[in-house]
Amino acid sequence: MKRILVGIKRVVDYNVRVRVKPDGSGVVTDGVKMSINPFDEIALEEALRIRERGGAEEIVVATIGPQDTQQQLRTALAMGADRALLVEHATPVEPLDVARVFLKLIEREQPFLVILGKQAIDDDNNQTGQMLAALWNRPQATFASRVELADGKATVTREVDAGLEVLEVDLPAVLTTDLRLNEPRYVKLPEIMKAKKKPLETIPLASLGVEPRQRVKPVRYEPPPQRQKGVMVKSAQELVEALKKKGLVA
Amino acid sequence: MSKVLIVAEHDGTTLNASTAKCVSCAHALAGAEITILVCAADASAVAAQAARLQHVARVVKVENPANEHLVAAVLAPQIAALAGAYSHVFGPSTTFGKDLMPRIAALLGTAQVSDIMAIESATRFRRPIYAGNVITTVEVEADGPIVGTVRTASFEAAPEGGTAAVESADVNVDLPAHTRFVSVSAAKSGRPDLQTARRVISGGRALGSAENFSLLYRLADKLGAAVGASRAAVDAGYAPNDLQVGQTGKIIAPDLYIAIGISGAIQHLTGIKDARTIVAINKDPEAPIFEVADYGLVGDLFEVLPELEKLL
Numbered sequence: 001m002k003r004i005l006v007g008i009k010r011v012v013d014y015n016v017r018v019r020v021k022p023d024g025s026g027v028v029t030d031g032v033k034m035s036i037n038p039f040d041e042i043a044l045e046e047a048l049r050i051r052e053r054g055g056a057e058e059i060v061v062a063t064i065g066p067q068d069t070q071q072q073l074r075t076a077l078a079m080g081a082d083r084a085l086l087v088e089h090a091t092p093v094e095p096l097d098v099a100r101v102f103l104k105l106i107e108r109e110q111p112f113l114v115i116l117g118k119q120a121i122d123d124d125n126n127q128t129g130q131m132l133a134a135l136w137n138r139p140q141a142t143f144a145s146r147v148e149l150a151d152g153k154a155t156v157t158r159e160v161d162a163g164l165e166v167l168e169v170d171l172p173a174v175l176t177t178d179l180r181l182n183e184p185r186y187v188k189l190p191e192i193m194k195a196k197k198k199p200l201e202t203i204p205l206a207s208l209g210v211e212p213r214q215r216v217k218p219v220r221y222e223p224p225p226q227r228q229k230g231v232m233v234k235s236a237q238e239l240v241e242a243l244k245k246k247g248l249v250a
Numbered sequence: 251m252s253k254v255l256i257v258a259e260h261d262g263t264t265l266n267a268s269t270a271k272c273v274s275c276a277h278a279l280a281g282a283e284i285t286i287l288v289c290a291a292d293a294s295a296v297a298a299q300a301a302r303l304q305h306v307a308r309v310v311k312v313e314n315p316a317n318e319h320l321v322a323a324v325l326a327p328q329i330a331a332l333a334g335a336y337s338h339v340f341g342p343s344t345t346f347g348k349d350l351m352p353r354i355a356a357l358l359g360t361a362q363v364s365d366i367m368a369i370e371s372a373t374r375f376r377r378p379i380y381a382g383n384v385i386t387t388v389e390v391e392a393d394g395p396i397v398g399t400v401r402t403a404s405f406e407a408a409p410e411g412g413t414a415a416v417e418s419a420d421v422n423v424d425l426p427a428h429t430r431f432v433s434v435s436a437a438k439s440g441r442p443d444l445q446t447a448r449r450v451i452s453g454g455r456a457l458g459s460a461e462n463f464s465l466l467y468r469l470a471d472k473l474g475a476a477v478g479a480s481r482a483a484v485d486a487g488y489a490p491n492d493l494q495v496g497q498t499g500k501i502i503a504p505d506l507y508i509a510i511g512i513s514g515a516i517q518h519l520t521g522i523k524d525a526r527t528i529v530a531i532n533k534d535p536e537a538p539i540f541e542v543a544d545y546g547l548v549g550d551l552f553e554v555l556p557e558l559e560k561l562l
Contacts, residue, residue, distance in 0.1 A: 017516075018380045027384055095352065096361055123379050124497070125364045130322065130352035139323055139429040142349045145491065155432070160345040161445065161500065162261075163492045166432035167321070173428075179498055180485065215361035220387040224378070227523065230544035236557035239529065239547050248449075248506045248527055249473060249562055 004047040004056045005111040006081065007102065008063040009037040010072045011122045020221045027221060036072045039117025041079075042177040045184040046147060047115055048080045055149050056113070058082045062105050064093050070200065077195035078187040084198070089205040089212065097212040099131035104208040106136060111172060113154070118143050118176040129176035139169035142176040252279040252372050255395075257329060257341040257350065258288045258300055262318070265299040267446045268342030268400075270407035275400040276340055277305040277408065278369040285310055286414075287332065289325050291318040301414040309416045319431035320346060326353035327423045333358055336395050337372065343399040343501075344445070351399050360394035367404040377401070381497040382520035402445065403503035403524045436492075439477070441467075444493065447476035449506045450525075452495055455482035456511025456533065456551060463488050465555045466510060472562055478502070480512045496521035511551045514539025 012018055013033040021028055036044075047059045061076040062085040063069050073084035087101055106114065119126035133140035141147075141156035145164070148155045149171075158165045159178045205212065233239045243249045254276040259266035269286065276284050285308045286300040293311035300309045310332070316324050329350075333339045339354060341347035343365050355362040368376040373390045375398070390396050444450065451473065453466045463483075470477045479489035481496055495502060497517040503524035510531050512518060519542055522528060530543035531554050540546040547554060 012380070018383050020384055027380065094361060096356060096359075099356060119498075121381065121497075124381065125362075126348050127352035127355070127362050127364060130349060131356035133323070134326060134353040134356035137426070139426070140349070140353065141429075142322075143345060158345075159491045160434070161492060162434055162436040163490065165434040168430045168432050170428040179481065180491065215391050215393065216363060217389045217391065218386050219374070219389050222385050222387075224382055224385050224523070227528070227542045228544075229541060230528075230546060232540070232546045232548070234547075236547070236549075236554050236561060239531075239545055240558065240561040242545055243506070243527075243529070246527065 002055070002057045003109055003111045004050065004059050005102070005105060005109055005114045006040070006044045006047050006059060006061045006076070007114070007116040007128070008040045008044070008061050008072055008076050009117070009120045010034050010063065010065055010069045011037045011120055014038055014121060020223050024220050024222055034072070036075055037117050037120045039119060039121070039177050041184040042179070042181050043115040043117050044076055044079055044081060045182045046177060048185070049182065050113075050149065060085060060109055060111070062087065062102070064089055064098060064101055064205065066090050073200055074195050075187060077198040077200070078191045079185060080191070082198065084200040086200060086202045087205050087208065088202050093205075093212045094215060095125050095127035095131055096215070097210060098128050099135055100210045101205065101208055102132050103135050104210060113172060114174045116174065116176050118178055129174050133174040136174065139173040140176070141167050141169050141173060143178040144175050145178050145180045147175060147181070252282040252338055253336045254279065254282050254284050254338045254340060255333060255336040256284060256286045257339070257347070258286050258296060259342055259344060259346045260288065260290065260296040262290060263295050265296050266342070266344070267407055267443070268344050268347070268402045269300065270303055271402040271405040272340050272342055272400045273303050273305055273408035274405040275366060275369065276338065279338070279372055283307050285336070287312065287329065289314070289317045289320070289328060291315050297416045301416050302410045302412055303408045303414070304410065304412040305408055306412050306414040309414050311416065311418045312421055313418065314425075316425050321429050321431055322350040322353050323429040324425050325350055326357055327425065328421045329354050330357035331421050331423050332419060333395050339395050339397045340400055343401050347399045351397055355397035358394040358397065360392045360397055361390060362397040362399070363388060363390060364399050365401040366398045367401045378520070381517050382523065383516060401501065403501045441470060442474065442476040444476040444478055444495070445500055445502060448504055449473050449475035450478050450502060450504045451475045451508045451510065452478035452480065452512060453483055453489065453510050454480040454512035455486055455488070457483060457488055460488045469555060469559050469562070472559060480518050509539050509543070510555065512539055513537045514542065
C-alpha cells in the first residue's frame with residue numbers, strides 16, 4: 001500500500017492572542033481555542049492532493065498528546081485522511097522524542113513519504129522533521145513550496161533565504177511544509193459526519209519503547225518588552241524632517 | 251569553560267554575516283573558546299574571512315567535493331563526527347541553520363535550543379515562542395553538546411581584527427547520496443541584503459500589484475535601502491518569497507524600517523520589533539502597525555510615496 005504519514009500537532013489557534021500567566025509559570029491555555037497547527041494542515045492538504053492525483057493510496061495522520069487531541073485528528077479525518085493514530089501522552093514531548101516516536105510509527109506503517117509542518121506556531125522550534133530524517137537516515141526537504149513525485153524520487157522547491165532552492169531526494173523521505181505549498185481545503189459538514197466512522201487508534205506512548213525526557217526545561221515565561229508608542233505626523237514633509245533630525249536619512 | 255563550535259554559513263566564496271553574529275552570541279558564554287567550522291569544496295577563501303573575526307580561536311576546514319552545495323543531509327554527519335569535543339554547537343537561525351542544526355542534534359542524540367536571543371549561563375538561554383509574543387528562559391540538560399540556533403537579529407556582528415589559526419580536519423564518515431542539489435534561484439537585485447541592511451522599506455498588500463512595488467524599489471534605491479514585503483504581498487505574487495519579513499520569513503533589526511501599506515499582523519511585527527526606528531504609512535488609522543511605530547503617517551501610499559521620493 002502506498003502510504004503517506006502526516007504529523008498533526010494541537011496548538012493554540014492562530015488567531016488567539018496568547019498571554020503569559022501572572023506568575024510567569026506558563027502561557028494561559030485554559031478555555032483557549034485549540035486547532036491543528038497551520039503548517040500541519042498544509043502538510044495534510046499536500047498529502048490529499050498527492051492521493052487525488054493517484055500518487056498515494058492511504059493517508060495516515062498521527063499526533064502525540066492527551067485524549068483531547070482526538071478533536072484535531074477528527075478534523076484531519078474530515079479533511080480526508082483515511083486513518084488516525086493518537087499516541088497518548090499527558091505532558092508535552094520535545095522534538096527529539098517526537099522524532100523517536102514517529103520513527104516507531106514509520107517502522108509500523110512503512111510510508112513512502114512523511115510530511116510534517118516546518119514548525120509549530122506555539123514553540124516555534126522548527127526541529128522535528130529534520131530530527132526524524134536524521135534518525136531514519138533518509139533525505140529531508142524542509143520549507144517546501146512545491147513538490148513533484150516521479151520514479152521513486154521527489155523534486156522539491158524550498159523557500160530559502162537566498163530565494164528558491166530545488167533538491168532531488170530519493171524516497172522514502174521527510175518533507176516539511178512552508179506556507180505557500182498550498183491552501184488547505186475547508187471541511188464540509190457531511191465529511192465531519194463521515195469522519196466519525198473513520199478508524200482512530202490510541203497507542204500509549206510507553207508501548208512504543210520511547211521514554212520522553214525533558215531536556216530543555218522552561219524556567220520562566222514573560223511577555224516581550226513593549227515598544228513605546230510613537231508620534232503621528234501629518235505629512236510626508238513632517239516625516240522627512242523628523243527622520244533627518246534623528247540622523248536616519250541624509 | 252565552554253568550547254563552542256560554530257558552523258559557518260557561506261556561498262563558497264563569501265562568509266555570510268550571520269556567522270559573525272553567532273560569534274557574538276558564543277562570546278557571551280563566559281570564557282568561551284570559539285572554533286568556526288567551514289565545510290566546503292574549497293574552504294580557503296571563507297576560512298580566511300572567518301579567521302579575521304574577533305574572539306575566534308581557531309578555524310577548521312572540512313573540504314570535500316560533496317560540500318560544494320550545503321546540503322543538510324550531507325553536512326550533518328561530518329559535523330556530528332567533530333562535535334563531540336565541544337560543549338556547544340551553534341549555527342545561525344537562517345534557513346541554512348534551521349535546516350541543518352536539528353539534523354546534527356538528532357545524530358548526537360541531544361536537544362536543540364532554537365532562536366537563542368540571549369545567554370544567561372552555559373546552560374540557560376532566552377528564546378522567543380508564540381511568534382515572539384512570549385519570551386521563555388530555558389535550562390538545558392543535554393545528553394551531549396548543546397546544539398543551538400542563534401537568532402541573528404539579537405546580536406551585533408563580531409568585528410574584524412582577529413587572527414585565528416586555520417587548520418584542516420579529515421572526516422571519515424559515509425556521506426549519503428540520497429539527496430541532490432539541483433539549483434538555487436537567487437534574485438540578484440544589487441540592493442543591500444535584507445538581513446543586514448541598515449535601512450529597509452517594506453510593502454504590503456495595499457501596493458496592489460507587482461508593478462506598484464517598483465515605487466518601493468525606486469525609493470529604496472534613493473535611500474540605499476533593502477526591500478522587504480509582508481506575507482500578504484508575497485502570497486499575492488507582488489514580491490518574491492525571499493523578501494518576506496516576519497515569523498516565518500526573515501527576522502531583521504535595521505536602524506530604520508519603513509512599512510508601507512502593511513497593516514501589522516503579529517506574525518509580521520515579530521520580524522521587525524528589533525528595528526531601531528519604525529515608520530508606518532497606512533490608509534487605515536486603526537492599523538495595528540501604528541501601535542509599534544515610532545512615526546506614523548495616515549495617508550494614501552500612492553500620494554505619499556512620490557512625495558517622499560521628491561523630499562529624500
